[in-house]
Amino acid sequence: MEVEVEMADVLTQRAPWFVAGPLLGLIVVGLLWTANKPLGALGGYIQLHDWLRRPSGAPGWRITFLAGVIGGGLLSAWITGGNRMTLAYGSFDSLVGASIPLKALVLAGAGALIGYGARTAGGCTSGHGLCGTSLGSKASLIATMTFMATGILVTQILSRILGGAS
Amino acid sequence: MGGVRWAGLAFGIAFGFILGWARLTDYDVIHNMLLLREADVFLIMGSGIAVAAIGSRLLRALHLRDLAGGAPVSWSVALLSRDTLIGSMIFGTGWAIACTCPGPVAAQLGRGQWSAVFTASGIMLGVALRAWMLERRKIPHLGSAAPLPAEAQGPCAGL
Numbered sequence: 001m002e003v004e005v006e007m008a009d010v011l012t013q014r015a016p017w018f019v020a021g022p023l024l025g026l027i028v029v030g031l032l033w034t035a036n037k038p039l040g041a042l043g044g045y046i047q048l049h050d051w052l053r054r055p056s057g058a059p060g061w062r063i064t065f066l067a068g069v070i071g072g073g074l075l076s077a078w079i080t081g082g083n084r085m086t087l088a089y090g091s092f093d094s095l096v097g098a099s100i101p102l103k104a105l106v107l108a109g110a111g112a113l114i115g116y117g118a119r120t121a122g123g124c125t126s127g128h129g130l131c132g133t134s135l136g137s138k139a140s141l142i143a144t145m146t147f148m149a150t151g152i153l154v155t156q157i158l159s160r161i162l163g164g165a166s
Numbered sequence: 167m168g169g170v171r172w173a174g175l176a177f178g179i180a181f182g183f184i185l186g187w188a189r190l191t192d193y194d195v196i197h198n199m200l201l202l203r204e205a206d207v208f209l210i211m212g213s214g215i216a217v218a219a220i221g222s223r224l225l226r227a228l229h230l231r232d233l234a235g236g237a238p239v240s241w242s243v244a245l246l247s248r249d250t251l252i253g254s255m256i257f258g259t260g261w262a263i264a265c266t267c268p269g270p271v272a273a274q275l276g277r278g279q280w281s282a283v284f285t286a287s288g289i290m291l292g293v294a295l296r297a298w299m300l301e302r303r304k305i306p307h308l309g310s311a312a313p314l315p316a317e318a319q320g321p322c323a324g325l
Contacts, residue, residue, distance in 0.1 A: 011187070014187070014188060015187040015189075017188075017209040021210040021212065021213030021217070023214075024184055024218075025213065025215065025216065025217025025221065027177050027180050027181050028217075028221070029217070029218055029224075029225065030180075031174070031177045032225060032232070033225055033233065033239060034176075034233045034234055035169070035173035035174065035177075035234050036170075036240070036241075038241055039177070042268045044272070045268060045289055045290055048290070060171075061171045062174065064171045064172070064174040064175040065174035065175065065177065065178035066272055068174065068176065068180075068181070068182060069269060069272040069273055070272045070273070070276040071175075072179040072180060072181055072183035072184075072273060072276065073182040073183070073191065073277045074182075074276035074278075075179065075186075075276075076182065076183045076184075076186025076187050077186060079183075079187075080187045082186065082189055082191075082192070083277065083279055084277045084278045084279065085277075086280065088281075089193050089279065090197070091197065092197075092264075092265065103284065104284040107285045108284045108287055108288035109260075109288060110260040110263035111260065111288020111291070112289070112291045112295065113259050113263070113292065114257055114260035114264065114292060115260075115292020115294075116256060116295050117260060118257040118268065120253025121249065121250050121252075121253025121254040124267050124268045124269070125261075125268075126269045128254075131218065132244065134214075135218075135222055135241050136219070136243065137243035137244060138246055139245060139246035139247075142251070143251075146251055146258065147255070147257050147261060148258070150254065150255045150257075150259060150261075151200050151258040151261045151262045152200050152262075153258075154263070155197070155200035155201055155262045156201075158262065
């Protein structure tokens with residue numbers, strides 16, 4: 001009974017980095033061992049896009065992976081709590097005010113940059129950053145350093161322009 | 167092939183669960199990382215890379231075969247090109263604005279963080295735009311009927 005309570009406490013708190021990080025690493029290893037495939041989230045969007053344009057047979061494994069991530073997110077909200085069932089998006093909301101159209105426009109625009117950029121670069125935070133880098137890809141390492149540096153720089157610029165709002 | 171799809175689904179669920187549990191789905195967690203206010207996400211990335219680097223080398227050193235197809239565990243890596251740099255800069259800009267990326271967006275959708283509907287739609291649009299541009303320039307890519315050059319088929323390409 002006591003153990004159950006402690007377990008519930010652990011799960012409802014944000015996972016510490018030394019638990020989340022190694023588990024994400026193990027997922028890369030697990031996917032490699034079971035399927036001989038390198039992990040990456042962007043590939044799911046690419047495969048989904050291509051499959052919707054030319055549906056041929058069952059959707060590929062990258063689509064089932066992406067569907068799994070959605071399911072895993074649902075599980076995480078159910079078991080570990082946190083922000084869920086909400087249109088609120090943290091302190092991003094203070095930047096766009098109460099305007100939902102503005103929020104939709106900015107996020108969709110940022111999403112387009114994410115999709116176009118990562119597709120051009122050949123990977124995202126998971127494909128290049130987590131997987132490619134650990135598998136010794138020089139391109140992934142350089143991609144990761146580039147989007148990290150750009151992300152930090154753009155955040156600094158934006159926070160100066162937008163002032164205290166961010 | 168069925169086994170690979172099931173493995174994708176299972177590890178996708180695990181991946182999405184960890185992203186949500188570590189709150190990598192929250193705007194402020196990513197924003198505080200990019201503001202260099204919090205080291206957690208860097209530590210998650212670093213320790214994840216370390217575990218994956220050691221684990222993958224172990225699979226290869228032990229000559230293990232994958233469970234779905236029985237082939238020796240192996241991988242190839244994408245080649246560095248100008249696109250890697252330019253694309254990463256564009257991606258980094260979008261990342262800084264939305265404070266999320268393709269994996270966490272999907273986990274946000276599952277969690278009912280509905281702003282992800284906008285972001286995910288944008289990602290699909292960006293992916294489609296890139297595919298359209300490549301087709302116009304007649305460059306083969308993952309969605310085209312033409313066969314891909316060998317390096318573009320490498321596991322880490324087009325992720």
